[in-house]
Each structure stands twice: as structure tokens, then as C-alpha cells.
């Protein structure tokens with residue numbers, strides 16, 4: 751499903767990660783860990799095709815579903831319209847299952863702009879389901895979710911991998927997915943990079 755070989759990743763002209771190697775098969779979940787600023791998002795952006803690696807190779811399906819820090823929603827469109835829009839872009843399944851998976855049916859006619867942070871996040875995650883993509887690339891997917899909705903997310907993920915999908919996920923919390931493999935990216939930190947800058951630490 752996904753093979754990452756000897757990958758170097760940069761952002762803003764600075765190489766962050768070197769020699770990243772891992773692979774992921776259908777039915778597997780890989781959780782990537784590492785400190786703030788290490789380069790996890792930048793690595794996911796490479797896998798999703800949003801930026802090029804400095805060197806190395808990524809073998810992935812032609813289309814992957816990417817869930818980033820922004821939810822990728824159209825604020826003036828309703829919940830249902832957002833899902834129908836993404837389903838049409840990806841030629842994916844109808845929004846019905848996704849609406850039910852994340853308890854969104856009661857919100858179906860509400861403009862996305864008027865959702866709470868957690869509701870927006872659930873809608874952003876529901877986009878993965880209507881993509882129909884086998885590989886889900888997810889950057890801190892449970893931010894803003896309460897415990898009940900984290901459990902919904904786990905259930906969706908479980909169904910996805912049991913139907914032949916796979917997912918690569920960054921997180922700073924324990925998602926409590928027993929079957930997930932863990933990879934700490936610290937070992938791939940580029941030489942010469944110190945810890946977080948004083949500016950980043952001030953924001954943490």
C-alpha cells in the first residue's frame with residue numbers, strides 16, 4: 751500500500767528528516783510520533799503529494815485521502831453538500847455512511863462555517879470515507895474531539911482497515927489502537943537540527 755524509502759524531507763529550505771524508511775500494507779495502521787517541529791506534517795505532505803521530498807522514494811496509490819490541520823471544508827456549504835462535493839471529486843461513495851459514522855445526520859443541513867471545532871473536525875474526518883481511497887493520511891486527526899468522538903473515529907478506522915484500507919497517522923496522544931504499529935521519527939532527525947526554537951517553545 752505504501753513504501754517510503756530513504757526519504758529526506760525539508761520545509762522552508764531546511765532539511766528536517768533524513769533516511770526515513772517504512773512500509774505499510776493493506777489492513778495496517780501506522781502511528782508516527784515525534785516532537786513538535788520534527789517534520790511529521792512535512793512528511794505526510796510528501797506522502798499526500800503536496801510537496802516533493804528532497805531525496806528518496808515514495809510508492810503509494812495514485813490517489814490518497816489527506817486530512818491535515820485544516821479541515822478542508824467549504825464554510826458556505828452545508829455538511830451534506832461538503833460531503834457530496836468531496837464524493838464527486840473523488841468519485842467516492844454517497845455521504846450516507848459517513849454522516850452516520852460521525853453522528854452528523856442532525857447537522858446535515860447546517861453550513862460548515864456554523865459548526866463547532868469538534869463538529870468541523872468530524873466533518874473533516876468524514877471526508878476520508880467519501881473519498882473511497884484505500885490509503886488515509888491523517889495529521890493529528892483527533893484534535894478537538896471529545897472522548898465519545900475519538901471512539902467513533904477508532905470505529906471508522908477499524909472498519910476501514912478491515913475492508914482492506916490502511917492509514918498513516920500522526921498524533922501526540924495515545925489513540926488506544928492496539929493493532930497500530932508505532933514509529934518514532936526522532937531517529938530520522940536531520941543532523942545539525944537542534945530542538946524547538948525559542949519561538950516555537952513559547953507557542954507550545
Ligand SMILES: Nc1ncnc2c1ncn2[C@@H]1O[C@H](COP(=O)(O)OP(=O)(O)OP(=O)(O)O)[C@@H](O)[C@H]1O
Nearest residue numbers: 761762763766784785786787788789790791792793
Ligand atoms: N510553511 C512553512 N514554511 C517554512 N517552514 C515551515 C512551514 N511550515 C512548517 N515549517 C517549519 O518546518 C518544521 C517542521 O514542521 P512540521 O509542521 O512538519 O512539524 P511537525 O512535526 O508536524 O510538528 P507539530 O507536532 O508541532 O505539528 C518546523 O520547524 C516548522 O516551523
